[in-house]
Amino acid sequence: MSRLIVVSNRVSVPKAMGAAGAQGGLAVALSAALREHRGIWFGWSGKETETFTGHLDMQRNCDVTTATIDLEPQDIDEYYNGYANRTLWPLFHYRIDLTEYDRSFDEGYERVNARFADSVAPLIEPEDLVWVHDYHLLPLGSMLREKGVTNRIGMFLHIPWPPTRLFVSLPNHEQLVASMLHYDLIGFQTEEWLDSFTHYVKKEMGLPVADDGTIEYQGRQILARAFPIGIDYEEFTEGARSAEAREAHDRLKSSVRGRKMLIGVDRLDYSKGLGERFDSFGRFLTDNPDMAKDVVLLQIAPPSRENVASYQQIRHDLERKAGHINGAHADVAWVPIRYVNRGYRRTELAGFYRAADIALVTPLRDGMNLVAKEYVAAQDPEDPGVLILSQFAGAALQLTDAVLVNPHSTEEVSDAIERSLRMPLEERRRRHQALLNSIREEDVVDWREAFVATLQGKRTTEPSHAEP
Numbered sequence: 242m243s244r245l246i247v248v249s250n251r252v253s254v255p256k257a258m259g260a261a262g263a264q265g266g267l268a269v270a271l272s273a274a275l276r277e278h279r280g281i282w283f284g285w286s287g288k289e290t291e292t293f294t295g296h297l298d299m300q301r302n303c304d305v306t307t308a309t310i311d312l313e314p315q316d317i318d319e320y321y322n323g324y325a326n327r328t329l330w331p332l333f334h335y336r337i338d339l340t341e342y343d344r345s346f347d348e349g350y351e352r353v354n355a356r357f358a359d360s361v362a363p364l365i366e367p368e369d370l371v372w373v374h375d376y377h378l379l380p381l382g383s384m385l386r387e388k389g390v391t392n393r394i395g396m397f398l399h400i401p402w403p404p405t406r407l408f409v410s411l412p413n414h415e416q417l418v419a420s421m422l423h424y425d426l427i428g429f430q431t432e433e434w435l436d437s438f439t440h441y442v443k444k445e446m447g448l449p450v451a452d453d454g455t456i457e458y459q460g461r462q463i464l465a466r467a468f469p470i471g472i473d474y475e476e477f478t479e480g481a482r483s484a485e486a487r488e489a490h491d492r493l494k495s496s497v498r499g500r501k502m503l504i505g506v507d508r509l510d511y512s513k514g515l516g517e518r519f520d521s522f523g524r525f526l527t528d529n530p531d532m533a534k535d536v537v538l539l540q541i542a543p544p545s546r547e548n549v550a551s552y553q554q555i556r557h558d559l560e561r562k563a564g565h566i567n568g569a570h571a572d573v574a575w576v577p578i579r580y581v582n583r584g585y586r587r588t589e590l591a592g593f594y595r596a597a598d599i600a601l602v603t604p605l606r607d608g609m610n611l612v613a614k615e616y617v618a619a620q621d622p623e624d625p626g627v628l629i630l631s632q633f634a635g636a637a638l639q640l641t642d643a644v645l646v647n648p649h650s651t652e653e654v655s656d657a658i659e660r661s662l663r664m665p666l667e668e669r670r671r672r673h674q675a676l677l678n679s680i681r682e683e684d685v686v687d688w689r690e691a692f693v694a695t696l697q698g699k700r701t702t703e704p705s706h707a708e709p
């Protein structure tokens with residue numbers, strides 16, 4: 242079996258096995274792949290150094306070898322806070338109004354990608370497969386090629402690819418895409434983002450794209466395909482059955498005193514539609530005075546990217562909005578929105594999900610959205626909750642038995658809340674069973690195995706939800 246070299250902006254190996262700890266499911270999944278392939282996970286340590294030295298910190302935790310480098314403050318400002326999170330993230334989430342273009346960001350992005358290439362290239366052995374992750378590292382493949390790396394290199398984009406008309410507002414857009422055409426395989430979350438990418442390649446670059454997603458460029462063949470990511474179903478459901486999850490469930494249940502509970506769990510990010518969600522819930526309270534006092538919304542939103550101004554702004558806006566809605570509707574024994582700016586352990590989250598009658602997963606744009614899948618996996622199949630899901634999340638293409646909504650319409654979301662609260666048990670069970678089947682059938686193990694097999698050149702079957 243070939244070794245796997247995983248490259249991502251940050252490296253995060255679970256300190257201990259299992260579901261415990263504030264770890265994302267992706268870290269668990271990639272660690273499992275690395276254990277199987279005896280590979281290395283390379284990336285930024287998250288630490289700052291005054292002057293870049295390129296020193297590699299190699300460690301071994303839970304049978305996974307990691308190699309990390311520290312970055313200079315200017316790198317972090319221009320590459321991470323700059324090009325990645327002030328240019329690409331908003332643009333790729335269709336927020337051209339928040340997108341900032343600054344030459345120093347481009348330079349920082351190029352510089353850090355070159356630093357990644359310099360540091361990781363010596364670790365790559367002839368038979369290794371290289372798997373690059375996400376928008377922070379789009380040009381890394383071309384830089385590795387410049388250094389003579391001829392291995393199979395794949396990249397997976399975790400976020401949407403924007404429509405061509407938006408994407409061309411990026412200065413040097415063609416240079417960026419041309420640099421991506423040095424990968425052997427480019428993976429997207431859904432057919433929708435894949436179509437946007439191939440549309441650009443055809444229309445703006447005039448390149449031929451075959452029906453199977455093969456792009457011809459400068460004598461090379463690049464395969465572009467959708468690989469919808471899933472959750473680690475086994476790991477998550479095991480965590481959901483743990484004593485810690487049960488305790489979290491019981492604690493939350495008793496605190497709502499028989500009321501119905503809605504839950505939202507999101508990084509504090511403008512793409513997640515939290516402001517619109519609060520407005521919709523406020524509208525529901527106003528429009529349904531008979532039900533209002535029997536309902537609570539728990540919104541867990543751990544802060545992220547706190548050095549970026551648009552994130553400071555959304556935090557400020559949400560605090561105001563939650564305060565306003567609570568001020569207008571609360572009484573002495575009940576507050577409608579519990580807005581919590583901190584993270585919880587994964588097993589606790591599983592207990593919270595199970596305690597909630599409804600999940601509100603209403604991003605304005607999302608590559609996939611794993612919270613939707615985790616919520617379904619955590620439910621009691623005998624008495625499951627209802628998933629209200631944005632039609633603009635990648636997950637909506639698979640989870641068609643959710644209550645799908647347009648998150649921009651407060652009326653539509655408010656109606657969906659009312660309908661879900663009144664939904665008969667039989668309908669809840671039917672929808673939940675269908676959602677659960679889809680989540681179990683396309684979990685994160687299938688995702689990584691399909692990606693790695695395709696990168697290795699072993700074609701796998703098309704994802705089952707693929708559209709014609």
Ligand code: GDG
Nearest residue numbers: 263264266399470583584585586587607608609610611612
């Ligand atoms: C990107 C793409 C794509 C959240 N709060 C806590 C916590 N979380 C965990 C969730 C979930 C993960 O973080 C969030 O994943 P999402 O998929 O919902 O969203 P992004 O962070 O934006 O992820 C997205 C994903 O990459 C994977 O490809 O689906 O579209 O934007 O697992 O549970 N985890 C813990 N405590 C928290 O308080 N432990």
